[in-house]
Amino acid sequence: MARVRLEHVTKRYDDVVAVDDMNVEIEDGEFVCLVGPSGCGKSTTMETIAGLTRPSEGTVYIGDTDVTNLAPKDRGVAMVFQNIALFPHMDVFDNVSFGLRLRTFDDDEVERRVEQAADIVQLEGMLDRMPDEMSGGQRQRVAIARAIVRNPDVFLMDEPLANLDAKLRVHMRTELQRLHRELETTIIYVTHDQAEAMTMSDRIAVINAGELQQIDPPLVCYNEPANLFVAGFIGSPSMNFVRGEVVADGLETKNFTLEFDPAGATGVGVGDDVTLGVRPEDVHLSRDADDLSRPTKGVEVTTDVLEPMGDEIFVYLVLDEGAERTMEEDPLDSPDQLLMSVSPDTDISEDETLEVVLDGSKIHLFDTASGEALVHGIADRSGSDPGTAPTEAED
Numbered sequence: 248m249a250r251v252r253l254e255h256v257t258k259r260y261d262d263v264v265a266v267d268d269m270n271v272e273i274e275d276g277e278f279v280c281l282v283g284p285s286g287c288g289k290s291t292t293m294e295t296i297a298g299l300t301r302p303s304e305g306t307v308y309i310g311d312t313d314v315t316n317l318a319p320k321d322r323g324v325a326m327v328f329q330n331i332a333l334f335p336h337m338d339v340f341d342n343v344s345f346g347l348r349l350r351t352f353d354d355d356e357v358e359r360r361v362e363q364a365a366d367i368v369q370l371e372g373m374l375d376r377m378p379d380e381m382s383g384g385q386r387q388r389v390a391i392a393r394a395i396v397r398n399p400d401v402f403l404m405d406e407p408l409a410n411l412d413a414k415l416r417v418h419m420r421t422e423l424q425r426l427h428r429e430l431e432t433t434i435i436y437v438t439h440d441q442a443e444a445m446t447m448s449d450r451i452a453v454i455n456a457g458e459l460q461q462i463d464p465p466l467v468c469y470n471e472p473a474n475l476f477v478a479g480f481i482g483s484p485s486m487n488f489v490r491g492e493v494v495a496d497g498l499e500t501k502n503f504t505l506e507f508d509p510a511g512a513t514g515v516g517v518g519d520d521v522t523l524g525v526r527p528e529d530v531h532l533s534r535d536a537d538d539l540s541r542p543t544k545g546v547e548v549t550t551d552v553l554e555p556m557g558d559e560i561f562v563y564l565v566l567d568e569g570a571e572r573t574m575e576e577d578p579l580d581s582p583d584q585l586l587m588s589v590s591p592d593t594d595i596s597e598d599e600t601l602e603v604v605l606d607g608s609k610i611h612l613f614d615t616a617s618g619e620a621l622v623h624g625i626a627d628r629s630g631s632d633p634g635t636a637p638t639e640a641e642d
């Protein structure tokens with residue numbers, strides 16, 4: 248077990264800044280997922296910790312040791328990659344014990360460690376199987392066992408489940424959580440799968456363009472995103488964004504006005520150019536919103552496309568009937584639309600004109616220019632709750 252600390256780590260490849268002044272501290276025994284768009288620097292961060300690449304600047308600590316210039320084998324880390332490279336001509340026992348034999352452990356110790364690892368990943372009874380006699384999930388467990396026998400201080404896992412089918416991923420997800428609970432080892436885990444990050448992590452580190460945007464527990468990233476990037480990246484479907492200007496009695500956007508007391512919302516001032524963020528599940532039909540604690544004023548909309556998902560219906564709402572109807576990938580580019588999620592038994596159809604309300608307690612305001620979060624949750628004019636001031640994002 249060990250703490251991992253990156254201090255001002257930057258990695259450049261010619262003109263490309265793959266990791267940009269990263270400062271992060273991962274606690275002993277913590278499970279941290281690195282997430283972010285393709286090319287944001289997740290793998291480079293992992294390789295820097297593993298010692299597979301040297302940072303251009305900065306220092307990497309494992310425990311209290313500066314490992315920046317140590318070889319991978321001397322860092323006490325074990326990596327599990329997406330592409331499982333098992334030796335096809337060796338059975339499970341030999342695949343798992345390969346690294347130990349290189350390090351000249353005696354036969355009894357090798358056997359003890361392999362059996363213990365096989366027990367943890369539930370491969371007992373399969374030690375004489377060949378890789379081509381196993382399923383993808385079983386092969387992935389062999390790869391994890393191979394990492395476990397080394398008894399590392401830190402596991403580095405780079406999309407280890409990416410090649411498995413959806414059902415197996417869910418199964419392996421719970422196995423990894425169990426593994427973490429049993430071993431109590433620090434795990435740093437790269438994934439593109441938000442469900443994996445939300446369910447397994449103690450904290451999620453959100454990275455964009457080589458820069459750490461936020462590192463917090465999953466629900467804090469979801470409910471109190473530090474900036475527009477995190478707000479748009481965490482959660483699927485994405486948060487709705489609508490640009491507006493703060494006025495004396497609320498917020499004026501192109502298509503509607505929200506009434507609240509800006510004086511009660513810390514960090515927001517009249518005349519500010521802000522972006523309102525609201526998740527699809529926090530947009531409600533006015534007729535169903537009686538019990539909302541602080542509903543904002545109703546907004547007239549027309550329903551466009553409906554997407555029944557089984558457990559919910561996604562409803563695309565048009566705010567401005569005159570505006571061209573396009574479904575932009577970037578929600579900031581579609582100010583005339585909102586996405587709403589309603590329960591599957593809702594009586595709703597396409598091309599219906601109705602009124603929706605945004606749950607004031609779930610509205611986020613961001614500074615449009617810097618993207619920084621200003622406030623999470625606004626009170627309506629009768630309310631007294633000033634909302635939550637955002638916590639400082641770590642740099």
Ligand SMILES: Nc1ncnc2c1ncn2[C@@H]1O[C@H](COP(=O)(O)OP(=O)(O)OP(=O)(O)O)[C@@H](O)[C@H]1O
Pocket residue numbers: 260263264265283284285286287288289290291292
């Ligand atoms: N060996 C290399 N030489 C040059 N550029 C590289 C090298 N490795 C990575 N990069 C660049 O550094 C940036 C970060 O890459 P990295 O693989 O760390 O991203 P990532 O977040 O892991 O992406 P993905 O999710 O697609 O795996 C990218 O622009 C990539 O093209």
